[in-house]
Amino acid sequence: MKKTLVSIALSSVVFSGFSMAETQFHQPKVEIVNGVVSPKSAEKIFQEMDYQRAVMLYHWAIPMVGTHGWERANRIGNIEKYQFGSYTGYENLTGILTPNQVVDYLISFPVLDEPLVWEVPAGFNAGMVMDYAQQTQQQVGSVGPNRGEAEKILLIGPGIEVPENTQGYDVVHVPTRVAFLGTRNMVQDPKDHAEFNENIKLYPYGQKEKAKQLIPVLAEDTEDGRAHLQRHPRGIEFWQALNEIVQREEPQERDILFLDMLKHLGIEKGKPFEPTKAQQALLVAAEEQGFVNASVNSYSSRLKGFKFWEESNWYLPLTVDPTNQHHDLDGKASWYWEAISSAPAMVTTTPGVGSTYLGIYSDENGHGFDGCETYSLDVPDGIPAKQFWTMTLYNNETRALLLNETMNAELGSLSNLVMNEDGSATLTFSPEQNGAENWIQTNCGEDWFAWFRLYQPEQAYFDKDFFLPNVKKAL
CATH class of the missing domain: 1.10.3360.10 (VPA0735-like domain)
Known part of the structure; x- marks a missing residue:
């Protein structure tokens, strides 16, 4: 009987300039008996395969x-069948993955065991119908086919027959049993904003009387005081x-x-x-x-198109690019670990439509942001956003809004900023305000990253005729 002990680790092989010893691949030693891996070694190999x-x-x-995670939050918030939940305000948004503070999130997860109607009222909103894997089936609101006019969407789940009369409806087939419906209410007038929320409806086809009024999901309804710990x-x-x-x-x-x-x-x-x-x-x-x-x-992606400007550390967090040749596993994992929901309009290629996102995860030295330190960003005049722009800070581990004593993790063009003489605005991120005028409080021991959003970006964005400098650490 011939026994051989083979180490699969190829420590002497050189690959692309790096020795395998440097990379230290995790590979077990294997005992081979007469050309066959021994039962004990086979068990280890199978364990490694499973891992x-x-x-x-x-x-x-x-x-x-x-x-x-978000469906669970709706359940905790007592959102019932044929009902939407709304997530509004700092306290009630603190558990969502990378939210905006200045919009309402209107969310429902209906079981598609019957034809359902989603009524979306007229107004400035941006949303989508998604399947459970967050694959967009149709965009909704200002970014959808009706461009912000009132619409009725007829939702058809797997194996469900389409009603004979579909006139006046956008028929959308969803391949999963549970759909993910969501839109952001961005109506600026308070009265019209509230009216939009009142008029969003979900009900079985032909049974509008079963629709239930939208209700808020509140942080006080949960054990940890977060309305939606969706991570x-x-x-x-x-x-x-x-x-x-x-x-x-x-x-x-x-x-x-x-x-x-x-x-x-x-x-x-x-x-x-x-x-x-x-x-x-x-x-x-x-x-x-x-x-x-x-x-x-x-945070350190190797995805194509991730970096926006070569001269700074701003990146495009949403680079999902599936084709008929690949499913873009890394692109989807990158975005959906950091965020929730996506649609073409969230990485718009059309000036004046949709939104876009820029993320920053390190300072000019390539170091992550330390909550104990003081940093600043000089936002230039003339940010090419037709509607508004925001700068929002998130916890690195949870990807949720920073929790701080000021109950604010966001500044933007709607924030009554104190402007410099040249029209720029200096934003400061630090544990103590120390006289800073446009300030977001950070916390010692809590690392963070930031997103800069542009709503309805204009042509200068696509031409890169503007520039965001790095977030700089104070000397």
Whole structure:
């Protein structure tokens, strides 16, 4: 009998200028007996295979588990069937992934076991109909086909027949059992803003009397005082959330390969999720590594088109670019780990329509932002945003609004800023105000990043005829 102990790690191989010893790939030693891997080594290899697959599955599941978090928040807020919940104001937005403070988020997660009608009133709003994996099926409101006029959307789920009379409706087929409906109310006049919220409706086709009035989801309704801790859960809870989704939804063709991988981790449709102790340990470790990978994929992305200006550290966080050749796994994981929902109008290519986002994750030295330090940003005059612009700070770990004593994590063109003589505005980010006029409070021990939004960006944005400098650390 011939025994061989083989180390799969190729420590002497050079790849693209780096030795494998430097990269330290995680690869176990393998015992081979007469040309066949021994049972003990085979068990280790299978364990390693399952671990690697689980880390990749974390990446793939990010959009769905993000949706699950917001659906859970609606349940906590007692949002009922045929009803929307509204998320408004700093306190009630503090759990959402990277929200804007100056808009209302109107959200519902209906089960599509019957034809449903979503009535969207006229007014400045931007939203979408999505499936549970946050794939946009149709844009809504000012960015939709009706360009902000009142509209009726007829939602048809899998296996549901379309009613005979669809005149006056936009018929939208959603491939998942549960839809993700959302829009942002950006109507500026207070009276018209409230009227828009009152007139948003959801009801079964031909039964408008079943529609229920929108209600706010409030932070005071939750144990931790956050209306919506929508970030992806940690540890085994991530996989428990994913199992709930797998059990409820019908398999999509795009997901068959990933669903097959899940079987070896204890998640399979029609079967209880009862992982062994070994599986639990593996899943917890994979979630931890998946979290780190997702952070790198978002904050230090290698995606094409990620950097906006070569001369500064501003990036485009939304670079999802699926084609008929690939599904853009990294692009989707990057965006949906950092944010919630997407649509073409959120990365508009048309001047005066939709919105766009610029993110910054490090200072001019390439270092992340330390909540104990003082930083500033000089926003130049003439930001090319027809509606308004905002600068918002988020916690690096939760991707949610910074919690601070001032109850504000955002400044922008609607904030009554104190302007410099040249029309620019200096924004300051620090634990103490120290005389700063346009100030967002940060917290020692809490790292942060920021998004700069432009609503209805104008031609100068697309031509890059304006420039945002780096956020600079005070000397």
